[in-house]
Amino acid sequence: MTDHDDVLEALRGVDDPELHRSVVDLGMVREIVIEGTEVTVRLALTIAGCPLREYFERVVPQKVRAACPEVTAVHVDLTAMTEEERSRVIGDVRVKVPRVGDAESRTRIIAVGSGKGGVGKSTVAVNLAASLAALGHRVGLLDADIWGFSVPQMLDATGRPTVVGDLIMPLESHGLSVLSMGNFVPEDGPVVWRGPMLHKALEQLLGDVHWDDRDYLVIDMPPGTGDVSISLAQFLPRADFLLVTSPHETAERVALRAGRMMTKTGMNLVGVVENMAGFVCDGCGQEHEFFGKGGGERLAELLGTPLIGRIPLDPAVSAAGGDGAPAVIAHPDSTTTKRFTELAHTVVARSPRIRRALPLLTMGTEARGCGCG
Numbered sequence: 001m002t003d004h005d006d007v008l009e010a011l012r013g014v015d016d017p018e019l020h021r022s023v024v025d026l027g028m029v030r031e032i033v034i035e036g037t038e039v040t041v042r043l044a045l046t047i048a049g050c051p052l053r054e055y056f057e058r059v060v061p062q063k064v065r066a067a068c069p070e071v072t073a074v075h076v077d078l079t080a081m082t083e084e085e086r087s088r089v090i091g092d093v094r095v096k097v098p099r100v101g102d103a104e105s106r107t108r109i110i111a112v113g114s115g116k117g118g119v120g121k122s123t124v125a126v127n128l129a130a131s132l133a134a135l136g137h138r139v140g141l142l143d144a145d146i147w148g149f150s151v152p153q154m155l156d157a158t159g160r161p162t163v164v165g166d167l168i169m170p171l172e173s174h175g176l177s178v179l180s181m182g183n184f185v186p187e188d189g190p191v192v193w194r195g196p197m198l199h200k201a202l203e204q205l206l207g208d209v210h211w212d213d214r215d216y217l218v219i220d221m222p223p224g225t226g227d228v229s230i231s232l233a234q235f236l237p238r239a240d241f242l243l244v245t246s247p248h249e250t251a252e253r254v255a256l257r258a259g260r261m262m263t264k265t266g267m268n269l270v271g272v273v274e275n276m277a278g279f280v281c282d283g284c285g286q287e288h289e290f291f292g293k294g295g296g297e298r299l300a301e302l303l304g305t306p307l308i309g310r311i312p313l314d315p316a317v318s319a320a321g322g323d324g325a326p327a328v329i330a331h332p333d334s335t336t337t338k339r340f341t342e343l344a345h346t347v348v349a350r351s352p353r354i355r356r357a358l359p360l361l362t363m364g365t366e367a368r369g370c371g372c373g
């Protein structure tokens with residue numbers, strides 16, 4: 001016959017989806033009542049009106065019935081934690097998870113920056129994050145492009161984040177934990193902040209957000225070398241930095257200045273990613289260099305760093321961004337996705353602290369004759 005401990009054991013398999021901890025470990029289980037073959041589970045949510053009510057009402061019965069087959073009905077009674085209980089939970093989470101950027105944090109920071117705007121920095125950040133997640137890593141994505149945020153639209157993550165105590169929960173989208181300035185301000189509203197306010201906002205986006213112990217936190221930086229980039233470099237001096245450029249000569253020159261400046265701040269320049277690096281013909285699979293060739297290579301050489309990725313100009317990339325899904329998820333078999341997967345492997349290989357055994361990448365791109373004239 002099912003007893004209290006059986007049900008408690010089953011509840012260990014129910015995680016709070018925002019805090020990523022079991023409801024048992026979080027002290028959310030208030031009471032378990034067993035009457036015959038019926039079980040009532042009383043759970044205290046971290047906040048009243050918690051948007052996750054439906055989730056618990058669905059998952060708790062599933063887990064209990066799967067573990068205790070003789071149970072015929074599971075009732076879920078939801079209540080809210082007291083202020084004191086909530087502070088304890090938040091305190092526990094904060095103690096157990098070091099802040100991203102702290103020496104003891106295992107989260108590897110990958111800052112994605114550019115010189116000029118519009119070269120596809122956000123596109124690379126979003127698709128790299130999704131590719132890292134597809135390889136099995138736990139990935140967060142912070143949109144630090146304070147004025148030009150676009151990540152919420154690109155990932156269809158436009159809601160407001162839940163705040164528990166003084167801890168902000170990132171949104172979950174396409175397997176990523178995501179947060180952007182766009183989740184705090186009206187979509188079309190301007191962000192008219194000066195240096196000190198920006199510095200404070202960034203400190204909060206790193207320190208007061210429950211990034212948990214993600215393997216990677218990908219940061220979409222603002223273009224150029226302004227206040228936000230300098231503040232981030234100060235907060236995250238050991239971060240890896242990817243420099244995105246397009247094949248245009250002007251983009252290359254501006255990116256050179258940005259790359260030199262970021263290395264001066266102490267960030268580790270991992271390499272250059274050339275985006276819009278040619279157009280791959282649908283029919284023949286061959287690449288056509290509309291914007292010239294070699295810009296990424298030249299930039300990498302000038303900066304003394306490798307060219308670690310070449311992402312083609314691909315209409316599916318911008319279409320997917322507009323539809324709220326990264327191209328690597330919307331088109332898993334495309335050449336562009338293979339390039340992003342390869343880039344993700346390179347990034348992992350260059351982050352030795354958390355290197356894991358991962359499946360080998362098979363590119364499978366066939367060389368065929370071009371018939372598109």
Ligand SMILES: Nc1ncnc2c1ncn2[C@@H]1O[C@H](COP(=O)(O)OP(=O)(O)OP(=O)(O)O)[C@@H](O)[C@H]1O
Nearest residue numbers: 117118119120121122123223276312313314317318
């Ligand atoms: N490889 C690509 N193929 C086709 N379109 C692309 C590609 N990369 C980016 N784009 C498109 O180019 C536009 C600019 O991209 P994105 O917003 O990523 O640039 P950005 O460098 O982050 O810009 P900003 O600095 O202004 O935020 C978007 O419409 C995007 O969909």
